[in-house]
Amino acid sequence: MRLSKMLFVTLREDPAEAEIPSHKLLVRAGYIRRIGSGIYAYLPLMWRVLQKVSQIVREEMNATGAEECLLPQVQPAELWQESGRWDTYTKAEGIMFALRDRRNRDLALGPTHEEVITTIAKEMIRSYQQLPLHLYQIQTKFRDEIRPRFGLMRGREFIMKDGYSFHTDEESLKETYKDMDRAYRNILRRSGLAFRAVEADSGAIGGSGSQEFMVLAEAGEDEVLYTEDGKYAANVEKAVSLPADAEPSTFKAYEKRETPNTATIETVCNFLKCSPTQIVKNVLYQAIFDNGMTVLVLVNIRGDQDVNDVKLQNELTKLAGEYKANTVLSLTVPDEEAQQKWAAKPLPLGYIAPDLSDDYIAGSKEVSSKFLRMVDQTAVDLENFVTGANESGYHVVGANWKKEFELPKIVVDVRTAASGDRAVHDPKQVLETARGIEVGHIFQLGTKYSQKMGATYTNEKGEEMPLVMGCYGVGVSRLAQSAVEQSYDKDGIVWPVAIAPYHAIVTIPNINDTQQVETAENLYTQLNKAGIETLLDDRNERAGVKFKDADLIGIPYRIVTGRSLKSGKVEIVERATHNSEEVAVEDVVSYLQKSIAAATDSEQ
């Protein structure tokens, strides 16, 4: 393509809306254009990148025997009501766009396709002989994000590869799950990305096991904890570790102490000259279930530890049935406004005891009239500990479970693992931390959807059994941007060769020089014929502007038909290293063929 014939517009200024480098660069270099909040147009250069990523994804998926299809984006509400996810996805913090058609029927824009594919499986799969089966699609998806940002990273419209597999049993599911793990690693390696596969929380999708694929980058929204030996890596939402040992208590006798202005762990430790590991911290949460019920949860945890909201939400979801609900819609530390809806009297915030009595709750139809109590395992073995006295400005010291305080029946692991913690698999290994961008997620769903939606098959004995399912997603547009986030410099984008929009750009420094133009035109034609995707900068611009633009858009190889032409050579500049080499005009095609093969081989 000739730049003179393309929609080629680069900007000098960073766009006001952009916070992270990849977002700024993609807008400045003319790859994307904002149309609305979290909504972008993919301009021609970006579309080429997306097609290249899609093609790598497609090849790796097809190699596993998965079949490509395309499912509807507009989905009838009935399907989501059947699976029990309509309310979770459309109400409260729900992220699904809902709409009504001209006949007032509820519809949704698909953020994911478990419901649609399970319906198809239910209608089309009859027998174990049809299994296993794996269908996938590459498609634009929609999420009504609370805070769209970072360009394509957290958009309201984005491109995903989502696949769904169907099996007779868990064993068959695990095989496909393993295939997908391999396929996803191949996809990321072939795309030229540094990444880490980590244990993950299954979130609203549900199911038993799940793994995320993180592209490592400073601006990543996710924190990954991992060990040097490579044997453990997990999203912090899910990570487990061994906490530091608690220090022995310095308090021998139970006693209530006046501790003014000590509403934080730090202040009470200073005041009482004790370690945070000697404290039982009591944190109050307010959980709202999908049936509208509010449950107040008091969590006891060791003073040096923090509650991991995702783990706590998962523990509460396990208990949803007891409140006649399916799932937790929101989990928050109640502020004063929230408390006013149910508090019978002011709470002693900062001084709450492990057993806050139920008479703090006035209750109402929607609020459970008892505190739900849970203790994190870090707090279970503490003796003679310090904790709140249920009275502002007072703590107790030398307290013990089963003496002063009843130990909650529900013992859980809801603590946040942190870098520096010892690893569970080998206490000599210490957890390290990295930032990552989640670009892939694979799930073992089990029978969660097939049971709710009645999707069954007949086994060899003639019995009707629920289909066992897996689902597997790659964020195609997010992956593309994450490549930029991982690979740029002060001059612009540095695309991995495999997903760059073009391999090379032929730059004519002076379009009034006939020899420069002729050589460039010839090279442009030869390179494209040889399958090397090449741009031609034939614009009437200064050489400096052209070099800057080529660097900004990040094309891997720049061929300059400049001064060295008099000795029959052109300059070839590698974008990533800025290394420049003079190459005879007749050797340019083979030089680039070798370079591209080497660059994409090393990525594979």
Add this chain to the structure above:
Amino acid sequence: MRLSKMLFVTLREDPAEAEIPSHKLLVRAGYIRRIGSGIYAYLPLMWRVLQKVSQIVREEMNATGAEECLLPQVQPAELWQESGRWDTYTKAEGIMFALRDRRNRDLALGPTHEEVITTIAKEMIRSYQQLPLHLYQIQTKFRDEIRPRFGLMRGREFIMKDGYSFHTDEESLKETYKDMDRAYRNILRRSGLAFRAVEADSGAIGGSGSQEFMVLAEAGEDEVLYTEDGKYAANVEKAVSLPADAEPSTFKAYEKRETPNTATIETVCNFLKCSPTQIVKNVLYQAIFDNGMTVLVLVNIRGDQDVNDVKLQNELTKLAGEYKANTVLSLTVPDEEAQQKWAAKPLPLGYIAPDLSDDYIAGSKEVSSKFLRMVDQTAVDLENFVTGANESGYHVVGANWKKEFELPKIVVDVRTAASGDRAVHDPKQVLETARGIEVGHIFQLGTKYSQKMGATYTNEKGEEMPLVMGCYGVGVSRLAQSAVEQSYDKDGIVWPVAIAPYHAIVTIPNINDTQQVETAENLYTQLNKAGIETLLDDRNERAGVKFKDADLIGIPYRIVTGRSLKSGKVEIVERATHNSEEVAVEDVVSYLQKSIAAATDSEQ
């Protein structure tokens, strides 16, 4: 792909929802599956067809220098308000899905992308040096159809290629328009379809010139009128022709006659023993504009002619400014219920005179208090004509314009052309009729959108000028189904080779016969390696079932490893003709390579 590993399910029964053969066949053969009204999943076989059509479209578009991109499907309402189309597209008969996000901002699901692309052009195009420019995308679009039907033909979610070009002037636009005409003919020819390019109405998209590409098929929703000499073809909505000559009047004097029970042209002709060409027929319409205003329109037309609603709507749209409106939302013949909203007294329906007096209108804030009168050119030259007397059961005869009736100031062509009419370009040519499925439409938009949205460029003299635009659409999913509608037989689908999901299917009649299986497996591997996309029917089914399925899904070549194996041969059956040939196993690849090349060559 092996059928044993695919989602391969065929049905014996026609689906209840399907009315036309292509819809029945695509469902029965497992290509598509209904998820909701007008919403279909494209299963793996269908997806392959759609990808092949898309690839042909892409190649032809790229060959013209157009650049592929992808624009958002969710579009902010502001853009549509700017262009003035928000109300037309979302209210009354509007076909755009509207929705609200979590912040209550209005959004729409794009049925078309003039607004988005014009916004991008406005922001990115500065100078004439950037022009011409043509961007296109292949994308799922949405329409909240009043009556979704015929499978993918009139769905609520469908795949389109839509392209938009920008120019300095009309001349440059016309060049691209011509390129598109050629590209579209290539697309249809390469897809193996019989089609006709016809003059078309520009409808809600607007603009000056437009042309449709019709795939010819009995079940087509559109009627095409054309002449044998190939010099004229138009959609009936737009077609013009010469009406038959009027017979001279048999009434010499003006007179009112009692004509009981003659509310139709036929009955009054019988009663008065006159020709329909001697009558002025007066048809009352009710037009609702986008600002809510209702205008009553009385059209005078010759008795043997019919009013073409599309032409009339276009004439009314030209007058919209006089009613402070932009466009006509609906145009209907008012029934009794509609009349009650504005009629001051009962109308003499069937006996209306050319000049129905305004005192029939009681009027209201929303109803124009005068009849808008128009005369079709067929009625202008009549003399001593018959027409209604504005009194039930009475006509007048021997009437004349300017004597008994005022000739309306607005003279229009709103008559429906019909097969049998003489052609305008050559009265010796007679219009013939055919049914067609509209699969492509190209428009010269001019400055309609750029002026409304302020999209300008600076010309060579430094003046700011509105961009001149064109837009060009191909219904990708509709084209795919129209291929089936044009090409099937009693046994199933007969895909054109160029867009068939696979070229060939190797059928093993008996999977317990080792020689059959081995030969088939070898052929399957060899054929795929040679680039011939091949299925393997390795299912444990009777040969008859396999043959039936292969015919139903319409794969162009079936290779049967049956009895002739003992003489080293397989049977190759051509789907389209059912011709069968015995071919030596070692010649199968070259035999098919030749056949496929010939079939796709002849299509090109």
